[in-house]
Amino acid sequence: MSLSVKHLLGIRDLQRSDIETIFQTADSFKDVLQRPIKKVPTLRDTTIVNVFFENSTRTRISFELAEKRLGADVVNFSASGSSVSKGETLIDTVNNILAMKVDMVVMRHSATGAPHFLSKHIDVPILNAGDGINEHPTQALLDAFSIREKLGSVEGKKVAIVGDIMHSRVALSNIYCLKKLGAEVTVVGPPTLIPKYLANALGVNVTYNLREALEWCDVANVLRIQLERLKMPLFSSLREYSLVYGINKQLLDSLHKEVVIMHPGPINRGVELSSDAADSKQSIILQQVENGVAVRMAALYLLSGKTPNITVTGN
Amino acid sequence: MKTILNDKQLGITIDRLCHQLLENHLRFENTVLIGLQPRGIYLSDRIHQKLTQLLPGTPIPYGKLDITFYRDDFKTNPAIHVPNETDIDFSIENKKVVLIDDVLYTGRTIRSALDAMLDFGRPSSVELLVLVDRRFSRQLPIQPDYTGRTIDAIVSQKVRVIWAEKDGKDEVVLVD
Numbered sequence: 454m455s456l457s458v459k460h461l462l463g464i465r466d467l468q469r470s471d472i473e474t475i476f477q478t479a480d481s482f483k484d485v486l487q488r489p490i491k492k493v494p495t496l497r498d499t500t501i502v503n504v505f506f507e508n509s510t511r512t513r514i515s516f517e518l519a520e521k522r523l524g525a526d527v528v529n530f531s532a533s534g535s536s537v538s539k540g541e542t543l544i545d546t547v548n549n550i551l552a553m554k555v556d557m558v559v560m561r562h563s564a565t566g567a568p569h570f571l572s573k574h575i576d577v578p579i580l581n582a583g584d585g586i587n588e589h590p591t592q593a594l595l596d597a598f599s600i601r602e603k604l605g606s607v608e609g610k611k612v613a614i615v616g617d618i619m620h621s622r623v624a625l626s627n628i629y630c631l632k633k634l635g636a637e638v639t640v641v642g643p644p645t646l647i648p649k650y651l652a653n654a655l656g657v658n659v660t661y662n663l664r665e666a667l668e669w670c671d672v673a674n675v676l677r678i679q680l681e682r683l684k685m686p687l688f689s690s691l692r693e694y695s696l697v698y699g700i701n702k703q704l705l706d707s708l709h710k711e712v713v714i715m716h717p718g719p720i721n722r723g724v725e726l727s728s729d730a731a732d733s734k735q736s737i738i739l740q741q742v743e744n745g746v747a748v749r750m751a752a753l754y755l756l757s758g759k760t761p762n763i764t765v766t767g768n
Numbered sequence: 769m770k771t772i773l774n775d776k777q778l779g780i781t782i783d784r785l786c787h788q789l790l791e792n793h794l795r796f797e798n799t800v801l802i803g804l805q806p807r808g809i810y811l812s813d814r815i816h817q818k819l820t821q822l823l824p825g826t827p828i829p830y831g832k833l834d835i836t837f838y839r840d841d842f843k844t845n846p847a848i849h850v851p852n853e854t855d856i857d858f859s860i861e862n863k864k865v866v867l868i869d870d871v872l873y874t875g876r877t878i879r880s881a882l883d884a885m886l887d888f889g890r891p892s893s894v895e896l897l898v899l900v901d902r903r904f905s906r907q908l909p910i911q912p913d914y915t916g917r918t919i920d921a922i923v924s925q926k927v928r929v930i931w932a933e934k935d936g937k938d939e940v941v942l943v944d
Contacts, residue, residue: 477851478850481834481837481851481852484853485837488888489888489889490888492887493887494837494838495838495839523837754837757843758843
């Protein structure tokens, strides 16, 4: 069994069977992570570079841990303090890194499509760790993996994605991933933050009423307001947003059922999610982070077989 | 296709292997069994079952080990292996471990298994039990301690171990 793709650029390119293979493999890695020795030697002959042109805490640490627990050698690159500020192009930067014999690239970039562009020019597997407002595939995989773990399966489950849908790569990847796995998806947020074509193009339900969405769903994936990507004021104030679309414990307790709360981080506490809701026992936010390492190990492991120019020795 | 062991012979061979284990391990006080995923566990299931019958009242720790992440041919093998479950819910520290697999061929699986096992602790000793030993074909210095049947086979031939639990009948055959 192996994946149908050479790169992990987005969930859009994956088959359902690819996602299931990743989950099955991640189950085994999750098991490895519970052992006293949380490490396997699988990628000990592989060097991986993490190229981050945009800030990251969780994704970067999670990828780095995943790589190290697979036994790979890891090189980190961040745009600040590099020759990018001297005007070096993306292809030149990456090709120079690859010239030092690197086998895989994990990349985050603020420009949509940057890893897709790169994949046409270089030969080694690329994992997209977030590109602009397009996709963040490993986040969607770990979100769906966490739902599967919490509720037994993703098929037939009702998931509400709450907040800034327009600027969120997590939302888009999640929609692709959940739909491919047979879940129902509703997006909820202010009309200005939900693209008009979304319902038709991706087959999701759209509502502007938070309570209605929460009464309907099994899982609420709450997104951060991406202040850095807001080019114009699309809602009047954070305070107003928080009053209308913020989730707190009081609201959750007033529902007729227990909704599982997820958040991809970083949380703006008191804006989209209050502390009492984020830290409540129906929240699986920290389990998501834990699962992230296992899911990224699975993605790296399955793609590493696609590294070209392997010298064949032995049987 | 040539039969190496039929269902009756297979049963007798497994009984003999169990008695050989008893000879060396007596009451199984400090011994654990570990079967190798995916095909070795059918044999280890049978052996564990039989030993439990022979030693009523003695719990014999029994685990299953998956070696997918420890293989040395993972990059050169076009079909990436999806892992099986590893299930070892006891400590192997200072225990006598009996590794169990169906066919011993190049020895590379056992090499990987030793690596994988050492991540769970340091056993006091490790022995190897196999149902079929393809002698003169080893690529590593690894030999079994308990052998069901030793055979000579050329590279193009394959040994198939067929289990009632999975394939409907018990048989060991040599396929050309």
